[in-house]
Amino acid sequence: MITTFQLANMIFTGADSLIKVPESIKAQGLKKPLIVTDKGVVKVGLLKKVTDVLESEGIPYAVYDETVPNPNEKNAEDSFNLYKKEDCDCLIGLGGGSPMDTAKACGILATSGGTIDYYRGMGLLKAPLPFYIAIPTTAGTGSESTCAAIITNTKDDHHWKMVILDGRLLPDVAVIDPVLMLGLPPAITASTGMDAMTHAIEAYLSVGSMEYSNALALGAIELVFKYLGRAVGNGNDLEAREKMAYAQTMAGMAFSNAGLGLVHSMAHPLSAFYHIAHGFANAVCLPTVLDYNKSVCPEKMAKIAQLGGITDLGNYPEDAGVEVIQRLNDAVGIPRTITEVGAMINVVIDPKDIESMSKDALNEVSTITTPKVPNLNDVVELYTKIW
Numbered sequence: 001m002i003t004t005f006q007l008a009n010m011i012f013t014g015a016d017s018l019i020k021v022p023e024s025i026k027a028q029g030l031k032k033p034l035i036v037t038d039k040g041v042v043k044v045g046l047l048k049k050v051t052d053v054l055e056s057e058g059i060p061y062a063v064y065d066e067t068v069p070n071p072n073e074k075n076a077e078d079s080f081n082l083y084k085k086e087d088c089d090c091l092i093g094l095g096g097g098s099p100m101d102t103a104k105a106c107g108i109l110a111t112s113g114g115t116i117d118y119y120r121g122m123g124l125l126k127a128p129l130p131f132y133i134a135i136p137t138t139a140g141t142g143s144e145s146t147c148a149a150i151i152t153n154t155k156d157d158h159h160w161k162m163v164i165l166d167g168r169l170l171p172d173v174a175v176i177d178p179v180l181m182l183g184l185p186p187a188i189t190a191s192t193g194m195d196a197m198t199h200a201i202e203a204y205l206s207v208g209s210m211e212y213s214n215a216l217a218l219g220a221i222e223l224v225f226k227y228l229g230r231a232v233g234n235g236n237d238l239e240a241r242e243k244m245a246y247a248q249t250m251a252g253m254a255f256s257n258a259g260l261g262l263v264h265s266m267a268h269p270l271s272a273f274y275h276i277a278h279g280f281a282n283a284v285c286l287p288t289v290l291d292y293n294k295s296v297c298p299e300k301m302a303k304i305a306q307l308g309g310i311t312d313l314g315n316y317p318e319d320a321g322v323e324v325i326q327r328l329n330d331a332v333g334i335p336r337t338i339t340e341v342g343a344m345i346n347v348v349i350d351p352k353d354i355e356s357m358s359k360d361a362l363n364e365v366s367t368i369t370t371p372k373v374p375n376l377n378d379v380v381e382l383y384t385k386i387w
């Protein structure tokens with residue numbers, strides 16, 4: 001069978017790799033990037049780090065900093081309007097997945113035109129993006145190494161996440177500088193880190209998994225088990241930040257090629273309905289969905305358990321795989337129920353939404369590659385278990 005495996009064109013990685021940004025722009029003969037970011041990233045001084053390196057090389061820039069978590073079509077349109085108004089010719093996505101995906105969406109509008117909802121699905125772009133540099137400041141989404149952009153459709157009352165998949169969404173350059181992640185607060189470190197873990201596990205269990213993606217997924221799983229607790233416990237632990245940065249990029253490479261699964265399908269409606277952060281939405285669903293999947297992939301579940309440090313797998317090694325993930329969730333402070341996650345952000349979670357969210361989850365593209373095919377009742381039951 002012929003399969004494709006695509007990666008970002010160039011990755012600069014390691015402490016202070018940010019200095020590679022100006023030469024990447026100049027090497028292309030480009031003049032003015034639009035930096036797409038958000039207010040939180042600006043507040044902690046990360047935008048200034050980027051503008052300082054650009055200014056040191058005399059490169060002008062414009063800034064869009066209105067991206068919201070779980071960005072929407074307005075972020076895509078507004079950033080694109082600024083891109084045009086400021087006469088920019090390339091893009092920098094600076095932040096977590098939200099600004100990096102907004103930069104991708106801005107790029108889609110710049111070269112493919114129309115409105116962003118048209119591109120939901122696979123391979124619908126009409127042209128490559130403008131030259132795009134992704135600079136992650138969280139260690140979770142891996143958007144710097146994926147062919148995906150996730151934009152929430154908020155046009156009517158029923159909000160849902162549009163998944164846009166296209167090889168042309170892979171960045172031209174990814175700059176993975178762990179120094180930018182040192183100030184990430186513990187809760188965001190934990191939830192984004194569990195997003196990376198979810199990417200790696202879902203890629204590994206996916207029906208689209210293959211040797212290349214498995215190697216990257218397993219490597220990422222091992223790194224998250226080893227370093228996430230350290231990064232949550234001490235944000236200034238540069239080694240832990242660096243290893244988590246590798247983990248997110250490797251997990252992104254894996255799932256970008258192998259696909260995801262039901263955890264992401266169930267997490268997206270949680271974010272669309274209740275604005276729950278993507279990492280928390282995944283993390284709270286992960287153990288329960290693994291428990292549902294385990295019967296069809298017992299060997300892979302046992303391998304996950306081993307990577308998590310369980311040496312005695314007992315008579316039910318697949319259960320050990322679920323257990324080890326629940327332990328990690330508990331250790332880094334992820335709540336066990338959706339209601340508790342909602343309480344953290346003062347959102348009331350309403351069980352009457354379960355049916356509607358379950359239908360959305362079944363329609364998600366990630367459900368195509370999940371290892372055990374679910375029906376509507378299964379998804380309703382899974383949400384109910386963790387409600």
Ligand SMILES: NC(=O)c1ccc[n+]([C@@H]2O[C@H](COP(=O)([O-])OP(=O)(O)OC[C@H]3O[C@@H](n4cnc5c(N)ncnc54)[C@H](O)[C@@H]3O)[C@@H](O)[C@H]2O)c1
Binds near residue numbers: 146
């Ligand atoms: N494109 C993909 O492949 C892909 C994959 C997974 C998730 N996603 C999407 O990514 C989005 C989630 O991204 P995320 O989890 O990275 O969160 P995010 O980008 O929404 O950021 C969360 C918060 O962290 C703050 N922040 C970011 N970096 C910081 C730093 N270094 N120090 C202090 N604060 C910092 C931000 O200001 C923001 O308030 C969702 O929309 C999700 O659907 C995309």
Ligand SMILES: [Fe+2]
Binds near residue numbers: 199
């Ligand atoms: Fe994710």
